[in-house]
Amino acid sequence: MIRTMSLLRALIGTARLVRHAPRLAAGCPPDDDVLLDVPDARLAPALVAAALGDPEPAAKLLATTRDAAEWEDRDRQVTRLAAFAYHRDGWLERWLANAPDDPDALLVAAQLAVRRAWDSPARAERLHEVGPLVEAAAGADPRDPVPWRIALDHARGVRAGHTAFEALWEQALRRAPHHYGSHVAALKYLSAQWYGSHHECFDFAEQAAEDALPGSLAQALPVRAAFAQLAARPGPEHGVPGERIDAAADRALALSAEYPVADLWPAEIRNLLVHVLVERGRWHEALAEFGRIGPHATAFPWRLVADDPLRGFLDARATAVREVARRTPLRGGPRGGTGDGSRCGNGSGTGSVTALRAGPDTGRDTGSGAEPADPDGRPGRGGPGGHYA
Numbered sequence: 389m390i391r392t393m394s395l396l397r398a399l400i401g402t403a404r405l406v407r408h409a410p411r412l413a414a415g416c417p418p419d420d421d422v423l424l425d426v427p428d429a430r431l432a433p434a435l436v437a438a439a440l441g442d443p444e445p446a447a448k449l450l451a452t453t454r455d456a457a458e459w460e461d462r463d464r465q466v467t468r469l470a471a472f473a474y475h476r477d478g479w480l481e482r483w484l485a486n487a488p489d490d491p492d493a494l495l496v497a498a499q500l501a502v503r504r505a506w507d508s509p510a511r512a513e514r515l516h517e518v519g520p521l522v523e524a525a526a527g528a529d530p531r532d533p534v535p536w537r538i539a540l541d542h543a544r545g546v547r548a549g550h551t552a553f554e555a556l557w558e559q560a561l562r563r564a565p566h567h568y569g570s571h572v573a574a575l576k577y578l579s580a581q582w583y584g585s586h587h588e589c590f591d592f593a594e595q596a597a598e599d600a601l602p603g604s605l606a607q608a609l610p611v612r613a614a615f616a617q618l619a620a621r622p623g624p625e626h627g628v629p630g631e632r633i634d635a636a637a638d639r640a641l642a643l644s645a646e647y648p649v650a651d652l653w654p655a656e657i658r659n660l661l662v663h664v665l666v667e668r669g670r671w672h673e674a675l676a677e678f679g680r681i682g683p684h685a686t687a688f689p690w691r692l693v694a695d696d697p698l699r700g701f702l703d704a705r706a707t708a709v710r711e712v713a714r715r716t717p718l719r720g721g722p723r724g725g726t727g728d729g730s731r732c733g734n735g736s737g738t739g740s741v742t743a744l745r746a747g748p749d750t751g752r753d754t755g756s757g758a759e760p761a762d763p764d765g766r767p768g769r770g771g772p773g774g775h776y777a
Contacts, residue, residue, distance in 0.1 A: 422701065424697060470500040477500065495532070502522065512546055515546045525538065526559075589617075608643050637661060649682055650682030685698055
């Protein structure tokens with residue numbers, strides 16, 4: 389009887405899959421249309437020019453972000469430019485040769501130096517060597533929080549103690565109390581992989597999310613903590629309960645719904661969220677989130693769970709389609725959907741490590757260190773993710 393029931397379930401599941409999967413998949417962008425880490429309209433011309441050896445567009449772009457105190461955009465653009473220079477740095481060398489004291493060139497150089505040192509087999513030694521570059525970038529513009537985010541990543545790599553890390557954290561918060569990239573750097577320091585625990589990581593992330601400005605990507609920090617725990621797969625005694633992971637996903641879902649479908653800005657958060665939803669078996673919500681992502685896959689988190697990040701994204705999406713199809717009654721759902729809206733394309737202590745605290749919700753400063761509002765009233769757009777994850 390047990391075998392019969394098992395066979396029955398398999399047959400019904402296959403029938404549902406055959407009926408529903410093609411229609412569910414049809415709402416997704418074709419595999420060939422999905423791209424990895426697409427640059428935005430401001431960054432793309434700078435990258436093209438850099439490929440031709442011309443640093444001028446990158447220099448103008450970063451000067452604009454510095455003059456306008458667009459710290460979140462600046463952080464993301466510096467990270468992407470340094471990632472490009474990791475393999476092709478002639479344009480950056482030319483920029484530094486022509487303007488050795490340019491704060492923007494120094495910032496990209498510091499980011500690049502830390503990235504290369506982090507990837508070195510002699511990581512700690514190399515990171516100690518590049519410390520002066522980070523200090524130079526921080527001294528070039530006292531308003532800029534981005535060098536302090538780099539300093540936080542650098543401190544984690546050189547195994548800085550809690551007191552030293554907290555001092556850097558304070559400097560970052562003085563310049564931009566809600567800076568997303570700095571919060572991500574602190575979250576990693578507090579993770580079980582480094583100097584904290586899953587509980588400390590979640591405590592910090594949840595507080596930061598509560599204190600975040602409306603629409604800020606910092607509201608999704610708990611889902612980064614959830615990803616870290618799911619990737620580590622700790623025993624029950626070391627991790628937080630599943631309910632807390634699901635609550636993190638719920639918060640990120642609410643944030644994602646505030647942005648347009650296929651918006652590049654929250655793409656990395658959406659990719660991270662959908663991975664967590666898949667891991668939790670929340671298939672219908674995962675498929676709907678793939679719809680909000682559209683064609684914008686991001687290397688993080690897929691590069692940490694698959695040899696080929698783009699293939700990892702596409703495989704996860706295909707799995708979500710199959711699982712939703714298997715759970716949809718043969719007569720369930722209107723044409724192109726499942727009846728519940730889940731289809732691809734439906735966009736709708738001081739001295740202690742726990743002393744690190746999220747920046748207070750003090751509102752937006754009018755002086756240095758404030759994230760300027762976007763035209764729609766959102767805070768300055770979130771900084772980069774995936775720093776040496």
